[in-house]
Amino acid sequence: MRRTLSMVVNDQPGVLSRIAGLFTRRGYNIESLTVGTAEQPGLSRMTISTTGDEAELEQIIKQVEKLIDVISVVSIGEDALVARELMLIKVSASAPARSEINGIVEPFRASIVDVAHSSLIIQATGDTDKNDALVELLRPYGIIEIARTGVTALIRGQLVSA
Amino acid sequence: MRRTLSMVVNDQPGVLSRIAGLFTRRGYNIESLTVGTAEQPGLSRMTISTTGDEAELEQIIKQVEKLIDVISVVSIGEDALVARELMLIKVSASAPARSEINGIVEPFRASIVDVAHSSLIIQATGDTDKNDALVELLRPYGIIEIARTGVTALIRGQLVSA
Numbered sequence: 001m002r003r004t005l006s007m008v009v010n011d012q013p014g015v016l017s018r019i020a021g022l023f024t025r026r027g028y029n030i031e032s033l034t035v036g037t038a039e040q041p042g043l044s045r046m047t048i049s050t051t052g053d054e055a056e057l058e059q060i061i062k063q064v065e066k067l068i069d070v071i072s073v074v075s076i077g078e079d080a081l082v083a084r085e086l087m088l089i090k091v092s093a094s095a096p097a098r099s100e101i102n103g104i105v106e107p108f109r110a111s112i113v114d115v116a117h118s119s120l121i122i123q124a125t126g127d128t129d130k131n132d133a134l135v136e137l138l139r140p141y142g143i144i145e146i147a148r149t150g151v152t153a154l155i156r157g158q159l160v161s162a
Numbered sequence: 163m164r165r166t167l168s169m170v171v172n173d174q175p176g177v178l179s180r181i182a183g184l185f186t187r188r189g190y191n192i193e194s195l196t197v198g199t200a201e202q203p204g205l206s207r208m209t210i211s212t213t214g215d216e217a218e219l220e221q222i223i224k225q226v227e228k229l230i231d232v233i234s235v236v237s238i239g240e241d242a243l244v245a246r247e248l249m250l251i252k253v254s255a256s257a258p259a260r261s262e263i264n265g266i267v268e269p270f271r272a273s274i275v276d277v278a279h280s281s282l283i284i285q286a287t288g289d290t291d292k293n294d295a296l297v298e299l300l301r302p303y304g305i306i307e308i309a310r311t312g313v314t315a316l317i318r319g320q321l322v323s324a
Contacts, residue, residue, distance in 0.1 A: 036310025148198025149311035
């Protein structure tokens with residue numbers, strides 16, 4: 001089962017490598033990690049998406065909580081989560097292919113953010129599965145590059161995530 | 163000056179902590195880091211946004227290139243870049259405040275993705291400055307939580323980023 005950890009940490013060099021190192025030492029795979037400014041100055045919110053053994057993850061959470069500069073850690077199940085990922089895709093596109101690609105991009109509420117002679121950059125936002133589906137639809141045109149942020153998330157409703 | 167590093171790495175545990183550790187040991191601050199699946203299976207694209215001494219950054223890039231599981235590293239200036247960040251903001255919102263907030267959110271092409279009795283979650287995509295501006299406009303309503311992915315980026319036009 002996929003678990004999402006939402007953490008608030010001090011915005012200090014070293015926090016990221018300490019947390020990532022803890023997962024590595026236990027051989028626990030991080031599917032995605034995002035980190036950005038949190039609601040208060042000096043704090044960052046880090047979101048880690050993982051799949052793996054639940055009991056092992058509980059152990060990791062306990063160790064993360066003890067790390068210096070870590071303020072709070074919460075594990076959120078998929079049902080309680082608003083989870084989104086941003087993706088940029090550079091795809092080959094001759095002039096005739098462009099309108100076809102437009103027809104694919106629109107229903108995904110994605111948008112074209114850069115146009116060159118023979119390529120486009122498309123920006124898409126959604127959950128991981130939706131973004132994966134868009135990649136598959138664009139693959140026949142020739143995907144040049146993909147850049148994805150990984151998942152960021154908040155708990156639904158009024159509760160506080162971490 | 164802000165520099166953006168775009169790297170292609172093998173999707174292996176330990177890559178993230180090795181790269182982050184290299185920045186930490188040199189006391190070089192990472193503003194944001196994102197990592198997600200790249201265009202080929204088994205590869206991830208990592209995007210690091212930094213500000214700091216250029217010469218020092220060149221040294222770090224050389225060391226990153228030598229790391230195991232790192233396939234390529236490119237440093238991209240702001241002018242050649244399509245750079246985007248995704249942000250989720252949970253904001254206090256009574257029924258009367260909701261329509262006011264709608265009026266703020268629309269011109270930013272942001273959208274409301276969750277509604278509770280006294281709060282909303284807003285999803286916004288843009289460059290860091292645009293997202294910062296939205297946060298400031300929403301601050302008077304009471305910001306409960308913010309989750310940001312950090313910046314992901316591709317080179318404009320047909321060139322390949324890394």
